Amino acid sequence: MNNTEIKIERRNKIVEGLKIAYKRLIEEKRKNNRMIVISRNGEIIEIKP
Secondary structure (H helix, E strand, O other): OOHHHHHHHHHHHHHHHHHHHHHHHHHHHHHHOOOEEEEEOOEEEEEOO
8 A cells, every 4th residue: 555545544544433423423313302503604503403
């Protein structure tokens, strides 16, 4: 493997980890009936999962 392939593989692993973390966050918010706070177009918005 060359350096570029290693970087791509590492990036893919990070992205997959972030997807898993986001999924767990949503599940936890739904379980506890909590709002999700996000920033959209510079505004802070609360949404219900």
